[in-house]
Amino acid sequence: MNAQTSLNRDLTEDLRRRVLDAAETRTPLAIRGSGSKEFYGRGVRGELLDVSGHRGIVSYEPTELYLTARAGTPLAEIDAALTDSGQMLGCEPPAFGPGATVGGTVAAGLSGPRRPYAGSVRDYVLGVKVLNGRGEVLRFGGQVMKNVAGYDVSRLMAGALGGLGVLLEVSFKVLPRPVAECTLVQEATQAEAIERLNRWAGQPLPLSASAWDDGRLSVRLSGAAAAVEAAAHTLGGERLDPVAAEAVWAALREQTHAFFAGDEPLWRLSVAPASAALALPGAQLIEWGGAQRWWRGDGEAAGLRARAAAAGGHATLFRGGERSGEVFQPLAPGLAKLQAELKRSFDPHGIFNPGRLYAGL
Amino acid sequence: MTDDATRALRDAIARGVPERLILADIEDLRPYECDGLTAYRTVPRLVVLPETAEQAAHVLATCHERGVPVVARGAGTGLSGGAMPHADGVVLSLAKFNRILGIDPQNRTARVQPGVRNVAISQAAAPLGLYYAPDPSSQIACTIGGNVAENAGGVHCLKYGLTVHNIVALDVLTITGERLTIGAGALDQPGYDLLALLTGSEGMLAVIVEVTVKLLPKPQVAQVVMGVYDRVDAAGVAVGRIIAAGITPGGLEMMDNGCIRAAEDYLHAGYPVEAAAILLCELDGTAEEVAEDLARVEALMRDAGASDIRISQSEEERLRFWAGRKAAFPAVGRISPDYYCMDGTIPRKELPNVLNRIEALSQRYGLPVVNVFHAGDGNLHPLILFNGGDPAQLHRAEQLGGEILELCVEVGGAITGEHGVGFEKINQMCSQFAKDELVQFHALKAAFDPKGLLNPGKAVPTLARCAEYGAMRISHGELPFPELERF
Ligand SMILES: Cc1cc2nc3c(=O)[nH]c(=O)nc-3n(C[C@H](O)[C@H](O)[C@H](O)COP(=O)(O)OP(=O)(O)OC[C@H]3O[C@@H](n4cnc5c(N)ncnc54)[C@H](O)[C@@H]3O)c2cc1C
Ligand SMILES: Cc1cc2nc3c(=O)[nH]c(=O)nc-3n(C[C@H](O)[C@H](O)[C@H](O)COP(=O)(O)OP(=O)(O)OC[C@H]3O[C@@H](n4cnc5c(N)ncnc54)[C@H](O)[C@@H]3O)c2cc1C
Numbered sequence: 001m002n003a004q005t006s007l008n009r010d011l012t013e014d015l016r017r018r019v020l021d022a023a024e025t026r027t028p029l030a031i032r033g034s035g036s037k038e039f040y041g042r043g044v045r046g047e048l049l050d051v052s053g054h055r056g057i058v059s060y061e062p063t064e065l066y067l068t069a070r071a072g073t074p075l076a077e078i079d080a081a082l083t084d085s086g087q088m089l090g091c092e093p094p095a096f097g098p099g100a101t102v103g104g105t106v107a108a109g110l111s112g113p114r115r116p117y118a119g120s121v122r123d124y125v126l127g128v129k130v131l132n133g134r135g136e137v138l139r140f141g142g143q144v145m146k147n148v149a150g151y152d153v154s155r156l157m158a159g160a161l162g163g164l165g166v167l168l169e170v171s172f173k174v175l176p177r178p179v180a181e182c183t184l185v186q187e188a189t190q191a192e193a194i195e196r197l198n199r200w201a202g203q204p205l206p207l208s209a210s211a212w213d214d215g216r217l218s219v220r221l222s223g224a225a226a227a228v229e230a231a232a233h234t235l236g237g238e239r240l241d242p243v244a245a246e247a248v249w250a251a252l253r254e255q256t257h258a259f260f261a262g263d264e265p266l267w268r269l270s271v272a273p274a275s276a277a278l279a280l281p282g283a284q285l286i287e288w289g290g291a292q293r294w295w296r297g298d299g300e301a302a303g304l305r306a307r308a309a310a311a312g313g314h315a316t317l318f319r320g321g322e323r324s325g326e327v328f329q330p331l332a333p334g335l336a337k338l339q340a341e342l343k344r345s346f347d348p349h350g351i352f353n354p355g356r357l358y359a360g361l
Numbered sequence: 362m363t364d365d366a367t368r369a370l371r372d373a374i375a376r377g378v379p380e381r382l383i384l385a386d387i388e389d390l391r392p393y394e395c396d397g398l399t400a401y402r403t404v405p406r407l408v409v410l411p412e413t414a415e416q417a418a419h420v421l422a423t424c425h426e427r428g429v430p431v432v433a434r435g436a437g438t439g440l441s442g443g444a445m446p447h448a449d450g451v452v453l454s455l456a457k458f459n460r461i462l463g464i465d466p467q468n469r470t471a472r473v474q475p476g477v478r479n480v481a482i483s484q485a486a487a488p489l490g491l492y493y494a495p496d497p498s499s500q501i502a503c504t505i506g507g508n509v510a511e512n513a514g515g516v517h518c519l520k521y522g523l524t525v526h527n528i529v530a531l532d533v534l535t536i537t538g539e540r541l542t543i544g545a546g547a548l549d550q551p552g553y554d555l556l557a558l559l560t561g562s563e564g565m566l567a568v569i570v571e572v573t574v575k576l577l578p579k580p581q582v583a584q585v586v587m588g589v590y591d592r593v594d595a596a597g598v599a600v601g602r603i604i605a606a607g608i609t610p611g612g613l614e615m616m617d618n619g620c621i622r623a624a625e626d627y628l629h630a631g632y633p634v635e636a637a638a639i640l641l642c643e644l645d646g647t648a649e650e651v652a653e654d655l656a657r658v659e660a661l662m663r664d665a666g667a668s669d670i671r672i673s674q675s676e677e678e679r680l681r682f683w684a685g686r687k688a689a690f691p692a693v694g695r696i697s698p699d700y701y702c703m704d705g706t707i708p709r710k711e712l713p714n715v716l717n718r719i720e721a722l723s724q725r726y727g728l729p730v731v732n733v734f735h736a737g738d739g740n741l742h743p744l745i746l747f748n749g750g751d752p753a754q755l756h757r758a759e760q761l762g763g764e765i766l767e768l769c770v771e772v773g774g775a776i777t778g779e780h781g782v783g784f785e786k787i788n789q790m791c792s793q794f795a796k797d798e799l800v801q802f803h804a805l806k807a808a809f810d811p812k813g814l815l816n817p818g819k820a821v822p823t824l825a826r827c828a829e830y831g832a833m834r835i836s837h838g839e840l841p842f843p844e845l846e847r848f
Contacts, residue, residue: 061708061710062605063601063604063605063709063710064708064709064710065604086607087607109549109554115548116548119522119526120548120549122554122557123522123525123526132801134797136797136801137797138795138797138798138801139795139798140798142773142774142775143708143773144706144707144708144738144739144773144774144775144778145519145706145738145739145740146514146518146523146706146735146738146739146740146775146778146779147706147774147775147777147778148511148512148561148775148777148778148779148780148781148782149775149776149777149782149786149790149793149794150782150790150793150794150798150802150820150821151558151561151562151565151566151802151805151806151821152512152525152557152558152560152561152562153558153801153805155525155554155557155558156553156554156557156558158554158557159549159553159554160553160554163553164553175609176607176608176609177607179607198467198468198469201469201578202466202467202469202489202490202491202578203490203578204578204579204580204581204646204647205578205647206646206647206650223646223647223650224646224647224649224650224653224654225653226647226649226650226652226653227646227647227649227650227653229649230647230648230649231647270547270548270549271546271547272465272468272470272545272546272547273468273546273548274465274467274468275546288548291547291548292548308547309545311546311547312468312545312546312547313545313546313547314547314550314551316551328551328552329551331551331552332541332542334535334539334540334541335541335542335543335552335555336552338535338541338555338808338809339552339553339555341808341809342553342558342805342808342809343553344808345801345804345805345807345808346801346804346805357552357553358552361552
């Protein structure tokens with residue numbers, strides 16, 4: 001741990017000065033953790049604001065189930081600390097290379113396979129320390145599990161792609177690692193997989209991950225040993241050995257699964273989980289009990305979006321493709337206006353990642 | 362209704378809402394003068410009970426045009442004065458929005474109007490083996506709209522999350538009467554997370570007119586372990602050890618002696634009246650899971666010094682164990698003319714320390730305090746007993762309550778875990794937050810409500826008010842010259 005601790009730095013004051021200068025000169029800033037997400041969202045033109053040097057775990061109390069870290073801290077470091085105490089981040093965010101940072105993870109707001117069963121990144125954010133566009137260092141939320149004092153700015157930061165402020169510190173709720181896990185694989189068509197996943201989700205089963213791809217439905221069970229055993233027996237299917245099982249979920253989490261290879265545009269359709277199979281040409285990969293559907297193809301964006309909306313959700317051009325327009329589902333005019341006002345309230349001069357989420361936001 | 366302006370306001374509202382849904386006579390207005398925190402009362406100018414979103418939108422647009430404050434109201438069970446009317450304003454009651462619009466068994470969601478009572482959702486979902494997890498003790502009365510506005514919690518939130526973790530979509534009306542839909546059925550929405558922001562916003566940002574909640578499958582089995590303790594701090598230690606052992610109970614609640622006695626007198630749940638404290642730890646899940654965890658919890662409770670341990674052996678007994686806890690507030694209501702319910706949260710490890718210090722404060726103020734609370738997530742509910750007929754006692758109760766909240770902040774906690782700031786804790790917000798943070802809150806509110814008409818005077822204090830209260834947290838001692846930040 002010593003090598004890591006020696007990298008710990010509190011750069012709050014430097015970052016604050018940079019923001020104050022940028023505010024004064026109206027210079028847009030492109031906030032960056034490790035830059036692993038450059039492909040995501042819309043491009044930003046701005047002066048680089050590198051947060052990766054602002055790092056280190058500030059406090060971690062396993063018995064209190066929280067961890068506070070500076071935004072530049074690599075996820076890998078957090079994972080190592082948590083693993084040592086038999087704990088984990090409940091939302092299972094992808095590590096994505098050695099660099100991925102706490103700030104980038106929260107700002108991107110992307111969660112891993114455990115999401116539908118245990119909650120999203122934002123569900124695990126207890127508090128933040130953040131720099132707003134006036135160069136003020138603000139704290140919201142805290143380290144306790146329940147806190148409704150003031151508006152919930154902490155959770156608002158999750159998924160905001162850095163448009164509302166520079167995250168300086170984040171406190172997460174952490175969870176005990178499950179005692180036992182087991183991954184089962186069954187044959188299923190897409191429609192069968194969606195039906196089974198949603199039927200099971202309506203029963204008290206210790207599900208913790210699910211995916212369907214190319215006729216194979218994989219589900220993971222986590223919890224007390226006896227409970228996992230009993231559920232595995234009920235569900236049936238081929239049981240993977242632990243190493244193979246870990247490889248399945250890591251490949252999904254880190255998007256190293258063959259489905260994600262190549263340059264074809266990657267779309268993410270977030271829909272109500274039981275929505276019928278989306279009639280799209282080519283292959284799809286389903287996660288999150290049916291709620292997250294990946295599609296490769298050069299589709300007509302408006303048509304895809306209409307389809308996702310009809311299924312209770314939205315479509316994102318996740319990677320590649322034509323990115324000069326909107327990559328996230330356009331918002332209804334009233335909501336778009338409100339979001340712009342909200343951004344202005346945090347970032348009056350529009351210096352943080354302008355246009356990253358939406359043009360003009 | 363005495364003045365011309367109010368008459369004109371009523372007429373304008375009546376252009377979009379039937380007259381029978383507008384209350385203007387003092388005897389009709391009285392029942393709305395307070396919420397569950399009865400110490401603070403204000404009679405509003407009008408109460409309007411719209412039946413449709415269009416009518417509600419008309420009320421908002423009319424008030425917006427005329428600069429009239431609007432206070433949304435669910436069942437009025439709030440404990441922080443959040444729904445207390447504004448003297449110059451209109452109360453917008455959502456009581457008539459009481460329909461369950463649909464249950465989707467496949468997606469396990471329910472679409473409901475905001476005036477639907479919390480428990481009614483679980484009742485409607487029960488035939489499908491599903492339920493709505495957040496279960497405030499007030500669940501038979503409080504509305505889902507009020508729950509969203511307060512981010513309400515309950516006994517089972519330790520494992521299943523607060524309101525914010527259990528809703529997937531909202532329809533709201535802005536102060537101008539515009540309807541916005543946030544989310545639908547997917548697990549996330551594009552753009553900034555307004556669902557999270559609106560949850561717990563205490564009627565300050567928008568009026569909720571529809572909610573889609575998640576439904577969960579009912580656990581196969583649930584059993585309660587009751588740990589009996591001769592010392593309150595030993596019970597506090599047991600709580601810490603259970604959580605530290607990696608067990609996530611369905612609920613983990615604590616009651617101290619005063620509360621045990623009150624509950625036992627009231628309900629005869631079979632609680633040990635000599636005990637200093639009891640812990641109620643519910644374990645739920647599959648039969649195998651529960652059996653495994655029961656054994657571990659029993660051992661941990663004993664190690665921490667439990668003098669007795671009881672495990673519910675039937676569903677009936679489980680409900681009996683909980684009955685006393687669920688009825689704790691009314692039970693305390695029988696032993697004291699009035700009580701004042703606090704709602705601070707603290708790090709769990711501070712439980713023994715904070716309980717001791719509350720006891721010391723109680724003696725100093727000469728007012729008994731009994732404790733019943735969500736121990737698993739460190740959410741205290743000290744109940745201060747007093748006689749409201751005696752103004753001096755009421756004043757002391759308020760002061761004692763304020764000191765308890767300051768104590769929570771001091772040990773790293775928060776002034777409210779689930780009841781909200783409302784009107785009651787507005788002064789303590791000055792201790793919880795620094796000036797720049799409060800300014801940011803006001804800016805955020807202005808993004809939704811530039812004229813400041815939704816529930817004015819609640820939740821976020823003005824800087825002037827903090828100056829008057831004489832407290833403003835220094836900005837974390839991190840900015841230079843903190844002594845210049847004084848208000
Ligand atoms: C299913 C799934 C697939 C994913 N796919 C990939 C993938 O293929 N490749 C990948 O690299 N990641 C992927 N992720 C995301 C990954 O988990 C992390 O979000 C990512 O690694 C972020 O780390 P970073 O430090 O590199 O962020 P960066 O790329 O540096 O930043 C990400 C965003 O956050 C903002 N940001 C960064 N730091 C801050 C800060 N301190 N304050 C405010 N805003 C900030 C940036 O401006 C940018 O908008 C995926 C996640 C999921 C769930
Ligand atoms: C005996 C008792 C036990 C309690 N136990 C718990 C508990 O265990 N956990 C817990 O969290 N709380 C508890 N409470 C507090 C209270 O029940 C909750 O805060 C509840 O969520 C309030 O709901 P309500 O419908 O009564 O809202 P109200 O009291 O009418 O309003 C509360 C706030 O919400 C706003 N509001 C209401 N409806 C809307 C709407 N549709 N749109 C926008 N804003 C709205 C109001 O303006 C106000 O600020 C308890 C209260 C009592 C009296």
